[in-house]
Amino acid sequence: MKLHAMSEPTIRTYHELAEGDRSGMAVQVGEQRERVRARLAAVRHLLPVTSGKGGVGKSFVSACLAAALRTLGHTTGLLDADLNGASARRLLGVPPGQLVMKEGAVVPPESRGGVKLMSIDLLLGDEMPIEWREPESESFVWRGAQERGVVREFLADVEWGDLDFLIIDLPPGAQRLADVMELVGEVAGCLVVTIPSAASKSAVERAVKSALGRGAPLLGMIENMSTYACGECGTSGPLFAGAAGSELAATFGVPLLSRVPFDPRAASLADEGEVETLLEDTAAGEALRDLASAVAGILETDSGGRP
Amino acid sequence: MKFLCVDCDAQMEFEDRQLPGDGTLAALFRCPSCDRLVGMLTNPMETQLVSSLGIKIGGRGVPEQPLETTRGSITSGRPDAFADDEPAAEPATGLAGEPARQGPVAWSAEATTRLEAVPRFVRGMVKRIYTDYAKENGIAEITPDIMDRARSDLGLEGM
Numbered sequence: 353m354k355l356h357a358m359s360e361p362t363i364r365t366y367h368e369l370a371e372g373d374r375s376g377m378a379v380q381v382g383e384q385r386e387r388v389r390a391r392l393a394a395v396r397h398l399l400p401v402t403s404g405k406g407g408v409g410k411s412f413v414s415a416c417l418a419a420a421l422r423t424l425g426h427t428t429g430l431l432d433a434d435l436n437g438a439s440a441r442r443l444l445g446v447p448p449g450q451l452v453m454k455e456g457a458v459v460p461p462e463s464r465g466g467v468k469l470m471s472i473d474l475l476l477g478d479e480m481p482i483e484w485r486e487p488e489s490e491s492f493v494w495r496g497a498q499e500r501g502v503v504r505e506f507l508a509d510v511e512w513g514d515l516d517f518l519i520i521d522l523p524p525g526a527q528r529l530a531d532v533m534e535l536v537g538e539v540a541g542c543l544v545v546t547i548p549s550a551a552s553k554s555a556v557e558r559a560v561k562s563a564l565g566r567g568a569p570l571l572g573m574i575e576n577m578s579t580y581a582c583g584e585c586g587t588s589g590p591l592f593a594g595a596a597g598s599e600l601a602a603t604f605g606v607p608l609l610s611r612v613p614f615d616p617r618a619a620s621l622a623d624e625g626e627v628e629t630l631l632e633d634t635a636a637g638e639a640l641r642d643l644a645s646a647v648a649g650i651l652e653t654d655s656g657g658r659p
Numbered sequence: 660m661k662f663l664c665v666d667c668d669a670q671m672e673f674e675d676r677q678l679p680g681d682g683t684l685a686a687l688f689r690c691p692s693c694d695r696l697v698g699m700l701t702n703p704m705e706t707q708l709v710s711s712l713g714i715k716i717g718g719r720g721v722p723e724q725p726l727e728t729t730r731g732s733i734t735s736g737r738p739d740a741f742a743d744d745e746p747a748a749e750p751a752t753g754l755a756g757e758p759a760r761q762g763p764v765a766w767s768a769e770a771t772t773r774l775e776a777v778p779r780f781v782r783g784m785v786k787r788i789y790t791d792y793a794k795e796n797g798i799a800e801i802t803p804d805i806m807d808r809a810r811s812d813l814g815l816e817g818m
Contacts, residue, residue, distance in 0.1 A: 363663055363665050364663060364668065366661055369661050369663065369670050371661075371670050373660060373661055376673065376714075376715070376716070376717055376718030376719070377660055377709075377712075377714050377716065379718070380713075380714040380715065380718070380719065381712070381714060384713060384714075387723075448737065448740075450739055450740065450741060450742035451740060451741050451742065452742050452743075453725060453741070453742075453743045456722075456725060457725050458725050458726060474740065475729070475730075475733065475736050475737060475740045475780075476733075476735055476736060476737055476740075477735060477736070477737045477738075478737075480735040480737075481735060482733060482735060483733065483734045483735035484732055484733065484734065485707075485731075485732050485733070485734050486682065486703060486704075486707040490703070490704040490707070493704050493707075493708055494704065494707045494708040494710075494711045497708060497711040497712055498707075498711035498728075498732055500711075501711050501712060501713045501728045501729070501732075502728070502729045502732075504713065505713070505725070505726045505727070505728055505729050506726075506729075509725035509726050510725075
């Protein structure tokens with residue numbers, strides 16, 4: 353025991369105790385991170401899809417990009433990290449079957465096109481929200497940690513196998529990206545989705561600054577609902593005022609990778625889980641296929657992936 | 660988290676963990692020098708916060724199951740979401756008390772009834788955890804008492 357000038361006892365601090373944490377918590381946290389890294393060792397490119405704004409179509413872009421990369425011949429997975437707005441299962445047309453365990457991991461179901469998927473939507477009852485075991489009255493304390501834990505297990509406990517791309521569809525805001533970055537260590541680059549409006553530009557700009565502050569590299573911007581494309585007559589025009597995609601790309605010095613038109617037929621096909629048809633037969637699909645080619649081109653000619 | 664016996668200036672060692680079933684947790688730490696015991700008591704909110712991190716105070720007794728924290732925390736899970744139900748109770752072999760069993764572990768009728776009360780969403784995983792615990796501890800048959808012991812030893816809040 354140390355004594356200070358007033359002769360009051362001063363206890364040693366945490367870091368002054370040389371021995372490890374005997375409650376075992378620090379060791380377990382280290383093991384959790386090691387499990388994530390081991391599981392993702394055969395994933396070449398981790399691609400978080402993020403935005404600062406809800407309703408811009410992150411999930412639509414994520415699912416279509418995953419399917420488009422697969423059609424280019426790349427092995428691809430999609431992790432739906434938007435736990436409270438999960439939609440990737442429906443977009444990819446994956447039925448809510450039973451998850452199978454194999455060698456201590458969950459075997460991810462695949463879309464018809466061959467995209468591996470993990471989503472909370474595969475676990476929940478029909479149209480059920482996530483309900484946690486503990487009372488809602490104190491959920492502000494633990495909910496964030498609980499959701500982060502689910503994403504950690506989706507990364508660590510799913511047999512992703514050898515993948516060229518694992519796309520991570522994040523919820524609005526920057527916090528979940530920070531969680532993922534902390535868990536995986538590094539990512540190939542973030543894809544940022546916006547719509548053309550000034551309101552979206554403002555919200556997305558804040559989120560991108562937050563992401564950059566946490567060391568997340570940016571791959572490029574995607575402007576969704578860039579124009580309105582009529583699937584019947586072929587005409588197109590602006591849907592929102594503004595040019596947030598190109599303006600944000602210029603602000604952050606990254607390419608505007610795609611301007612995806614809003615196409616009612618594409619929206620219907622996405623709702624029906626017909627993403628492969630969407631990619632083949634719609635103007636939005638053409639833009640998304642070009643996006644996949646651009647992303648693959650940048651990353652496959654770049655560093656060759658994660659070490 | 661570390662505990663220090665101030666009188667001895669010695670780091671205390673984890674001794675035991677108890678889950679009364681009301682969402683609270685009690686962990687005991689012992690001073691290796693003077694044997695003094697200190698109890699750390701957490702309220703349900705604190706217990707849930709630790710649980711949500713996917714860690715067990717005092718360490719893990721058996722390997723972590725896939726999606727263990729997720730399955731153990733969600734109450735709105737689809738009953739048939741996982742195809743991992745274990746086969747029905749198997750005949751016991753070996754004697755209680757022997758170290759790590761290789762053979763099958765039996766379930767008593769009472770333990771089976773108790774297991775059937777566990778929601779299907781999580782039942783297969785819970786059964787595997789108890790079975791792993793029995794094998795690790797050389798237990799031939801799982802009874803409600805063994806389940807209680809495992810629950811406390813492994814920190815299985817809500818299982």
